[in-house]
Amino acid sequence: xxxxxxxxxxxxxxxxxxxxxxxxxxxKVNLIIGGSGSGKSTLLKCIVGLHDPxxxxxxxDQQEFTEMDFEERIPIRRNLGMLFQNSALFDSMxxxxxxIFTLNMFTDMSQAxxxxxxxxxxxxxxxxxxxxxxxxELSGGMKKRVGIARAISMSPKYLFCDEPNSGLDPATxxxxxELIQELTEEYQCTxxxxxxxxxxxxxxxxYILFLYQGQKFWEGSNEEMLRSDVQELNDFVFASPxxxxxxxxxx
Numbered sequence: 302x303x304x305x306x307x308x309x310x311x312x313x314x315x316x317x318x319x320x321x322x323x324x325x326x327x328x329k330v331n332l333i334i335g336g337s338g339s340g341k342s343t344l345l346k347c348i349v350g351l352h353d354p355x356x357x358x359x360x361x362d363q364q365e366f367t368e369m370d371f372e373e374r375i376p377i378r379r380n381l382g383m384l385f386q387n388s389a390l391f392d393s394m395x396x397x398x399x400x401i402f403t404l405n406m407f408t409d410m411s412q413a414x415x416x417x418x419x420x421x422x423x424x425x426x427x428x429x430x431x432x433x434x435x436x437x438e439l440s441g442g443m444k445k446r447v448g449i450a451r452a453i454s455m456s457p458k459y460l461f462c463d464e465p466n467s468g469l470d471p472a473t474x475x476x477x478x479e480l481i482q483e484l485t486e487e488y489q490c491t492x493x494x495x496x497x498x499x500x501x502x503x504x505x506x507x508y509i510l511f512l513y514q515g516q517k518f519w520e521g522s523n524e525e526m527l528r529s530d531v532q533e534l535n536d537f538v539f540a541s542p543x544x545x546x547x548x549x550x551x552x
Contacts, residue, residue, distance in 0.1 A: 302326055303348065303459065303491050308357035310343055317343045318354070319515040327458075327491045330482055330505040334496060335512035336537055341495045342386075342463060344512070348493065349381065349461055350374060361459065377459075379407045382452030382490075386464040388444040390436040390451075396423070397432040400451045407455060422450035426480060442473035446480070453484060460485065460492040466501060474498060478505050499538065502526070511537070 303325040310318040317340045325331040333341045346352040348359050350366065359366045361377050369377075390399050400419040404410055410418065423431065426446040436444055445465060452460060462481060466474035482505045485492040496502065502509060506523035513533045521529070526538060 302360075302362055303493070304360040304363075305344075305348060306358045306360075308344065308347055308359070309355045310340075310347055310352060311355055317515050318347070321357070321512070321517050323510050323517065323520065325491050325493055325508065328486065328489045329507035330485050330492050330494060331508045331510070332494050332496055332502060332506045333510050333512065334502060334537070336497075339512040340515045341497075341512055345461060345463055345493065345495050349383065350378075379455060380458040382455065382457035382460045384445070384448045384452045384460075384462040384465055386467050388436075388448035390444060390447060392436050395433050395435055396428075396439070396447050399436070399447060400454050403451055403454050418454060419450075422454050423447075425453065425484075426450045441468050442470075442476070445469065445473075445477055449477075449480060449484070453488070456488060458488075458490050460488070460490045462492070462494040462496075464495055464497070466496065466498045471500070474500060475504070481505065502538070513537075 305321060305323050308318050308321040309316070321344060333344060335341050343352060347354045354367065357367070364377065366374065366377060391402065394402065397416065397419050400422055401415045404415045404418060419432070423429065426449050428443065428446050428450065431439070431443070431447070439447065465477050465481065469477065478501050481492065481494065484490070494501065503523050506526070509521060509523060509526055510517065511519040511534050519529060519531045519534045526534065529535060
């Protein structure tokens, strides 16, 4: 479980986050949604320690992460998997080397054990015979799956995904969503996904946190979202005809 309490973050005079509270439970796909500039990615970075909040606390299974120094955070970071928006693969490394990179940092596995683990993770995301390929030789969807394979290489308790469907076609986006959902259930990890993809929201949104102008405006499941009377949420969610049809179908 991850809990955040009263998170504030500013950059200069720009107050991006204004007192965010939330609880993200294990075994669920927890989504953070909102318009551009609402603070979604900043909140994610505050949670994983890429930004230090100006005020507030972050807890990983009741351990206060925000008060820890670099060394104290290492055990938690060993249990953390991260899929970045652009996959963040190293162009000069092969697929196999990209996955092993994390294992080199945090484990004392032998080289043979690392290769075996890399193969297992690639197989888990339905990629085979790509070990020696470079990122430039992969499609966008394959890069995302390699990024997920690297993220699960340490069998994480906490999985973070920043816009996992960005730049992907609808069919590939659905495959990535299904994979994230399967891995969340398989590892019983606490999964946080930053997204603006309404297909993801409706498909895998066990818990949804909606941010508006840096504030928490709503939280609940995707089913509850369809019945919400929060105007700011409705303006964001039902901007597309598809979502309007989904809402109308339950009335």
